[in-house]
Amino acid sequence: MSALPPQPFATPELPAIPARLVERLADAGNIVVFTGAGVSAESGIATFRQPVTGLWSRYNAAMLATPAAFDADPGLVWGWYEWRRAAILAAAPNAGHRAIATLARLLPRVTVVTQNVDDLHERAGNPSVVHLHGRLDAARCRRCAHPFTHAGPPLDIPEGGDRRDPPACDRCGAPVRPGVVWFGESLPGDAWEHAMALATQGGVFLTVGTSALVYPAAELPQVAARHGALVVQVNPEPTPLDAVADISLQGPAGLVLPALLEAVQRRPRPAGRR
Ligand code: BJW
Ligand code: ZN
Numbered sequence: 001m002s003a004l005p006p007q008p009f010a011t012p013e014l015p016a017i018p019a020r021l022v023e024r025l026a027d028a029g030n031i032v033v034f035t036g037a038g039v040s041a042e043s044g045i046a047t048f049r050q051p052v053t054g055l056w057s058r059y060n061a062a063m064l065a066t067p068a069a070f071d072a073d074p075g076l077v078w079g080w081y082e083w084r085r086a087a088i089l090a091a092a093p094n095a096g097h098r099a100i101a102t103l104a105r106l107l108p109r110v111t112v113v114t115q116n117v118d119d120l121h122e123r124a125g126n127p128s129v130v131h132l133h134g135r136l137d138a139a140r141c142r143r144c145a146h147p148f149t150h151a152g153p154p155l156d157i158p159e160g161g162d163r164r165d166p167p168a169c170d171r172c173g174a175p176v177r178p179g180v181v182w183f184g185e186s187l188p189g190d191a192w193e194h195a196m197a198l199a200t201q202g203g204v205f206l207t208v209g210t211s212a213l214v215y216p217a218a219e220l221p222q223v224a225a226r227h228g229a230l231v232v233q234v235n236p237e238p239t240p241l242d243a244v245a246d247i248s249l250q251g252p253a254g255l256v257l258p259a260l261l262e263a264v265q266r267r268p269r270p271a272g273r274r
C-alpha cells in the first residue's frame with residue numbers, strides 16, 4: 001500500500017503535563033487545537049518537510065503543488081494526488097486524533113483548525129473541523145469550481161502515483177482538480193476568517209505536529225500569543241514556535257495528547273461542579 005508505516009520513535013519520553021495547562025484548559029472559554037501533518041504521521045500519512053520521509057523531500061513541490069503545475073501536466077498532478085487519496089482512505093485515526101476528539105466532547109468550545117487535507121479528525125469523531133488547506137476528497141472543476149464526487153477509491157495505484165487524466169467537469173467539461181490549497185493560492189476565505197477570529201479570543205491555543213513554516217497559517221499561533229492565549233506546542237522536534245509557545249511538550253502526538261487528556265480527566269473538580 002502507498003501509506004508509510006507508522007513512524008518509529010525510540011522509547012519516546014513522555015513530558016510532564018504542567019498543572020497550569022490543565023487548569024487553563026478546564027477554565028478556558030476558547031480552546032483551539034491547531035494541527036499539521038505530524039498529527040497524522042502515526043497513522044502512516046507522510047508529513048511534508050521531514051528529512052527522507054517527507055513528501056517535499058521525495059517529490060518536487062513546484063511540479064505538483066501549484067496551479068501552474070496542474071495546468072502544465074494535469075495527469076501527473078492528478079495521479080499523484082490520487083495516490084495520496086488512496087493512502088488516506090487506507091489509514092485510520094490514531095491515538096492523537098482520538099484524544100483531541102474526546103477532549104472536544106469533554107470541554108466546551110474546542111475548535112479543531114487543521115492544515116491537513118485528510119479527514120482523520122472527522123473520522124475520530126470531530127464533526128466540525130476548519131480545513132485551512134482544503135480537503136483531498138473535495139475535488140472541484142479547475143475552471144468553474146463545480147464540485148466533483150469521487151466514485152470510489154483509486155484502483156491499482158503505484159507508490160508515488162502514475163499519470164492519470166483528471167475527470168472532466170460535468171458542467172463545463174474542464175479538468176477537475178484536487179480540492180487542496182496550492183502554493184500561491186488564497187486560503188478558503190470562510191475557514192481563514194473563522195480561524196483568525198478564534199486566534200484573537202485568548203484561552204488556549206494548542207499546536208500539534210506542524211513545522212509552522214507555511215504562511216499565512218503559521219501566523220495563527222503568533223496572533224493567539226499576542227491576544228493573550230496560552231500557546232502550547234506538541235512536537236517531537238524543535239520548530240520556530242519554540243520562541244512563541246508558553247509550553248512545549250516534546251514528543252509524538254499519539255503519546256502526549258492521551259496523557260494530556262488523562263490529566264484533564266483526573267483533575268479534581270470543585271464541589272458543586274461535578
Ligand atoms: C510530529 C509527529 C508526531 C512528526 N507527533 N508531531 C510569507 C513568507 C514567505 C512565504 C510566504 C509568506 N506568505 C505566503 C508565502 C508563500 C507560501 C509559503 O508559506 N511558503 C513557505 C513554505 C515559504 N504560502 C502560500 O503560498 C499560501 N498562500 C498564500 O500565501 O496566498 C496568498 C497569495 C495569493 C496569491 C498570490 C500570492 C500569494 C498557500 C499555502 C498552501 C500550502 N499547501 C500545502 C500543500 C497542500 C496540498 C497538499 O496536501 O499537497 O499544505 S504545502 C504543505 O505545508 C501542506 C501543509 O498543510 C503545509 C504545512 O505543513 P505542516 O503540516 O506543518 O507539515 P510539515 O511536514 O512541514 O511539518 C510536520 C511537523 O510534524 C514537523 O514539525 C514534525 O517534527 C512534526 N511531527 N511526527 C507530532 N508523531
Ligand atoms: Zn466546470
